[in-house]
Structures are given as structure tokens and as C-alpha cells.
Amino acid sequence: MSPWSWCAVKSDQTRVLPSGEIDDSKLDGLPQPVDQAPTERGATARFIAVRILVLLTLISGTIYIGWRWLFSLNFDAWWIAIPLVLAETYALIDVFFFGFTLWRAKSRPAPPAPPPGLTVDVFITTYNEEIDIVRRTAQAAKRIRYPHRTYVLDDGNRPAMKAMAGELGIGYITRGPGWENRPLHAKAGNLNNALLQTDGEFLLILDADQVPRPQILDRTLGYFSKRTIALVQTPQEFINVPDHDPLGSQAPLFYGPIQQGKDGWNAAFFCGSNAILRREALMQLGISRYVIELEEAVATALRGATRVLRRARRRPEAKADPRVAAALDEIRFAVLAARRAVRDHTESLATVTYRLQQTITRVSEELVGADLALIAQDLEAIGELNTETSADFDVLSDVGSNVDALTARELSPLGALSSVQKLLRSIDVDRDDEAQPLMPLATISVTEDMATSMRLHDMGWGSVYHHETLADGLAPEDLGTMMKQRLRWAQGTIQVMLRENPWAQKGLSFPQRTLYFATMWSYLSGFAALAFFAAPIIFLVGGVLPVSSSALEFFLRFLPYLVISQLLFFVASRGLSTWRGQQYSLALFPIWIRSVTSAVANVWFGTPLGFVVTDKSGPSGRAPLRLVWPQLVVAILLVIATIVGVIRLVLGIGEPIGTAINVGWVVFDLIILSVLVHAVRYRGYRAEEKSEGTAA
Amino acid sequence: MEDGPGGVVVLKPEGRLNMVAAPAVREAVASIVEGGRTKIAVDLRAVEFIDSSGLGALISGLKTARQAGGDLRIAGANDQVRLVLSLTNLERVLTPYDTVENAYGDA
Secondary structure (H helix, E strand, O other): OOHHHHHHOOOOOOOOOOOOOOOHHHOOOOOOOOOOOOOOHHHHHHHHHHHHHHHHHHHHHHHHHHHHHHHOEOHHHHHHHHHHHHHHHHHHHHHHHHHHHHOOOOOOOOOOOOOOOOOEEEEEEEOOOOHHHHHHHHHHHHOOOOOOEEEEEEOOOOHHHHHHHHHHOOEEEOOOHHHOOOOOOHHHHHHHHHHOOOOOOEEEEEEOOEEEOOOOOOOOHHHHHOOOEEEEEOOOEEOOOOOOOOOOOOOOOHHHHHHHHHHHOOOOOOOOOOEEEEHHHHHHHHHHHHHHHHHHHHHHHHHHHHHHHHHHHOOHHHHHOHHHHHHHHHHHHHHHHHHHHHHHOOOOHHHHHHHHHHHHHHHHHHHHHHHHHHHHHHHHHHHOOOOOOOOOOOHHHHHHHHHHHHHOOOOOHHHHHHHHHHHHHHOOOOOOOOOOOOOOOOOOOOOHHHHHHHHHHHOOOEEEEOOOOOEEEOOOOOHHHHHHHHHHHHHHHHHHHHHOOHHHOOOOOHHHHHHHHHHHHHOOHHHHHHHHHHHHHHHHHHOOOOEOOOHHHHHHHHHHHHHHHHHHHHHHOOOOOOHHHHHHHHHOHHHHHHHHHHHHHHHHHOOOOOOOOOOOOOOOOOOOHHHHHHHHHHHHHHHHHHHHHHHHHHOOOOOHHHHHHHHHHHHHHHHHHOHHHHHHHOOOOHHHHHHHHHHO | OEEOHHHOEEEOOOEEEOOOOHHHHHHHHHHHHHOOOOEEEEEOOOEEEEOHHHHHHHHHHHHHHHHOOOEEEEEOOOHHHHHHHHHOOHHHOOOEEOOHHHHOOOO
């Protein structure tokens, strides 16, 4: 029964960036910019207080949840008792993750000034933003003090955007013909495309509506004097948000203690904009992904070869002629050995494929004399196969179609051999590395940023979270757009969890695995929210208590947990206003649930996500109520339940203490949901429109 | 570039195999193959440092040699080169042999 503790410590739901502590063994003697030393007097005291509170929270929380599981479950009402205790356990685990994150949350000292002469490309990514928004960002990018080149990466391919870039004298990059009829991979594809057309050692990535400040590179490039640093992320803050922040746009907890805490464990992650990346790290990542895909392609081809050979072996010619049978068997063994070698990584792909081809060539030559008539016939069939795999990034589908084409045919034994050889050659280790073989930014998720930084960490690179606002952004100004944005972040995070679960990444340290997983875990909160809404309704209407305990017993264990965790939250957030974030982490429960169901359907069943690019260009009046109908239904049920509960009390059916507790719980739920009232009524940031008139 | 055992052509890049040096490696491989030799060994003993461009050149050279029915193998990599090969998984494509002689031990 602790919705309070749960939402009080909601951790990562607003995304931010990483920072990191570095493995000193990888340093190469260059000046070391970073060390986690507190810079202010108060910081040390707070740091110690946070650690003490983390321990106390975890102890009290464990006592409470342990008691809940062992001594307080009402098994007669298991159908609500079990979901509720699971939800509470979920929340406690979330608290554990939050405490782990905070354990090393400190401010970094300023980095050294960067040496002169580094080359930097500034990328402004755009898809459908208005020209003027991009122009404002591009003009500011030109004013960045450290020498650099600026490019607009226009995935909308708009002539007016190109003209604007020409007018400002900056680069303009759009997708080339190589991308036609290929998966575009949204923003990740846009960045990958630009990466191979530019050559700066470092890349500053900016969303179209993130206006950089002139010192952004001077303040961040210094971190890269440590050769293991691949990423420096800075905060994303928004200037078109009123103080009461009706849409919960600002994320002071995330771009603050959370990213600083992740940074303390070298797990600060990339948030898509306002970040500087080392090109070499991305390119190495691209190569490593290329290798993995190649490996899969070879494995697929070898499986296909096995099928072709097995079928050929069953044909009458093979049975009739022992020489043919022996040849096929020899090749089959060679293919099986190759499959094993590829699977177990005992030999390199080049070695395996080379030897297999040599074997096939030799065996075929030995057979040739005996089988000429059939060859002619088969070569004709094989000639129709498309073994030209063009660009690289669809390796798998190309191989798949080749395998299908081959196995669909009835080939004579010798034909089978040469077609197997041809198949191998088509996926040989000879993929073109020029067109776009490399996809350095991860394309497994609609949030390429987090996926990419996890891979960088997996390879041993370090990251930094630099806690200083160096760009001024625009946030969505209406509820609908905001919800789409949150849905996308949540979907992307769940996609990464399903496709590349941090626990399975061998290169990550235990803290890194924990912290990536913590972010993913926080997005599962929608299901817990259902239990937290349902429990008071069920009690007030039906008198069913999921907890079998006296009120005293309950409060004795619950209150310490609640009070201490609230205190932790207060101290850790340094007095910043994080209430909005807390409200939204619960109030947007339908979004979180949908993100999980749609990402599961996408990853496991290939259903499209229904992904929409966030439109941040401006408000369009009041948001429709249908956006929040599930929350509306919940609010109405809560009110009805309260009325029923009071009536039951008056009639003498209800139990007074239980009713009081649950009415209090309902009031809390309603206060949380009330944030949506402000959000639906919000019509955009008018003050900004006025000041922009004068600024322009 | 020199002749090795068994008809193998040995390519010996030196110094830093990076964005500056990578095109030369590609061109060298291409000209060897055009000249009718297809078994190439890249002797990396004199390479102090390799980056992703250098790796790209090796992949590209492998492709060129394979298309001509030959092969490209690498040997003598120092610790930095081996570390990069390992970090990028490229060692799972190209076996780093100790010496040029071992590289074509099966030939």
C-alpha cells in the first residue's frame, strides 16, 4: 500500500545524459581532466547525507516489503493482494536502482581548455521542423567560438532548407541515392549518412530546436584529452516553458543527480542532442556491428548450404554413384565444420570461408569429368540466381533471398556444389565498405542515442555528463505532442531492453548494466500504477483489503520507509522542483503501458511501432480530452469509490480506519492525476512569442 | 611491397595506418591484384597505430583479393593493433597471424 514511496523516488523517466568514471587502466598518459571531487563545501555534506539516506531507505524498504510478502498478504483476496505486493516490490526495486545511481552522484570539476587544432563538425538534425527554427539554431551554431564546420542534416530533403544553408554558408547534407528502397532508420540513419560524408574528429549533435551557446565546445572538448572518452553529454533545457511547467518538460532530476550519478559509474548516456561524440569511437562501433552482421550472414548462408546439400544427397544420381555420394558427404562435413567454427568463434570468418571454398573447388574439379551433362543444365539454373549483393546494410535479407532461391531448386549433386560455392561467394567477407557498410549509430531502436552509448560502453569507451546548460531548447507546447515524445522515448528504451538487454552485454561493468537496466525498469511503471489505482477502489467499493494486518502493524513498517525515502528524494534533488516529474511518472501510465506492449509487438512480432516524429513547432489550442481518457476513467472511478466508501461507512458496513486510509490514498491519486488538468488547458508559451518578436 | 614465400605478395605499411594512410593501402592492394597476383599478406610489424580508416582499408583489400579468387591475410600486429582488432570484433573476420610465413601456412 505504498504508492507514495513509489512515485516519490521515480527515477529515470525523463531522459538525460551520462557521465562517467573511467577505467584508469586504459589511460594513455595524457592529461587527466576528470576527477570526482566535490567543488563546494555543501556538496560533501550532501553527498554523505545522500549515502546515509540511501542506506536507510533500502533497509526500511526491505523490512517493509519483506513483511508484506511474509506476514501481511490477504490470500482470500489474492487477485488484488498479489498484484499490489508485486507493484510495491517493483517500486522498491526502483528505489534500489535510484539509490545505486545516487551513490556516486557528484559534480565534476571543470575540464581543461581544449587544445587548439581539433576538428569538429556540428550536425543539426532536422526532419520536418520549420526553416526558421533551424535557421535560428544554425546561426547560433556558426557563432560557436571553437573553430568548427556546421552542417544541416535535412532528412526532409527540402529545397528551401538547402537555400537557407547556402545563404548562411554552412554545409547541407541529405540522403543520397544509395538509401533509396532501403530502411532509412530515422535520425540514426540521418546521422550515419552524414558521418560518412564528413571527417571532423569530433561531432556536436544538435536537434533542430536546440540553440547552442558560443562556449559549448570550449567547455566540453577538454574532456576528450582523455583518450578513452567517446561522449560528453550536456543538459537539455527548454526556454519556452513557464515556471509551473504544465507539461513536465524540464527534467532537473534527470539532467542533474541521475546523470551525475550515472556519470559516477561511467554510465552517463547519450540523449540525442547537445552531446559531443568522438568520431573514431563511432566508426569502431560501426565496424564491430558490421562484423556481427557479417557473421550472421555467413551463418545463414551455411545453413542454406546444408539444406541444399542434404537434398542433393537424396537424389538418385548421388545414390547411384559412390563418387558423387562421397563428394557430397565431404562437402557436407566441411560445411558443418565451418558452421561450428563460426558459431564458436574458433576461427575467423576469412579462414573458414576460404578453406570451405578451396574444398568445394577441389571436390568439384574431381567430379567434373563424370558429370558434364548435368553441369550444363545446372549452371543455367544457377545463372539466374541473383548473387550480386549491392549495398551492405541489408546483408541478411540478401542472403536470405539467395538461400531461398537455391533451396527452392532441384539441383543435381554437382549443381548443388557449385551453387553452394556461389552462395558463399555472395556473402564472402568481401562486403563493400564504401557505400554505407557502416552504421555507427545503433539502428535497433527509435532511441538510437541510448542504444549507441550502451554499445560504446560495451566496447570499453567512457562517457561524461557535463552539468552546465550550453544550449537552449524548445519543448513541445501541447499535451498531444508531449505524449508522443514520451511514448517514443519509452518505446525506444523498451526496444533496447528487448533487443540488447544490458545484462547480456559482456563488455559492461556491473554498475553499467545496473544503470542501463534501471532506466528500462523505470518505464515498466505503468503496470504498477494499475495496482495502485485499483486497490483503494476495490476496498472502498467492496470492502476487500489486500493487506491483512492491523493499522498499527502496517504503519509501523510503512511510515519509516515513506518518510526516509521522501527525505532522500528531497536531499538528492537539491531543492529543485521535481514534483511535476513525479506526477507525470504516474499520471502517464497509459503511455508507459502502451510503450511496452507496442515495443514487444514490434521486437517479437515485427509490428510497426506507429512512431511519430515529435513536432515541437508550436501549440494548437487546447488538447482534446480523448488523449487522456484512461486517466479520466480512473479519476471518475476513484471519486465514485470514495462516495461508495463513505456511504458504506455511514451504513455501518465499512471499516473506519481502512476507509480513512483508502480515502487518503484516493486523494493522493487524484492530486497526481490533476497535473493533466493543467496540461489539457495549456495553450502554449505565449510569453515567448512576444519576446521573440522583439528579439528577432 | 615484396615477394614472400609461395607466390604471396607481402605489403608492409609503416607508421600510423589512419585516414591519411588508408587510401595508399587500398591502392596498393588494387594494383597487386591488377598485376595478376592475388595472395596478399599485410605485414603490420611496422604499424604503430591503426584506426577505423585503417581497418576499413584492410576490409576493402580483403574484398578485392577475394573477388579475384585470392586472399588477404594480416600478420605481425602489435598490441595496439590487436586491441583495436579485438574491440571492433574484426579479429573474427581476419585472423591476426604472428608472422607472414604463418599467414599462408596452409597454402
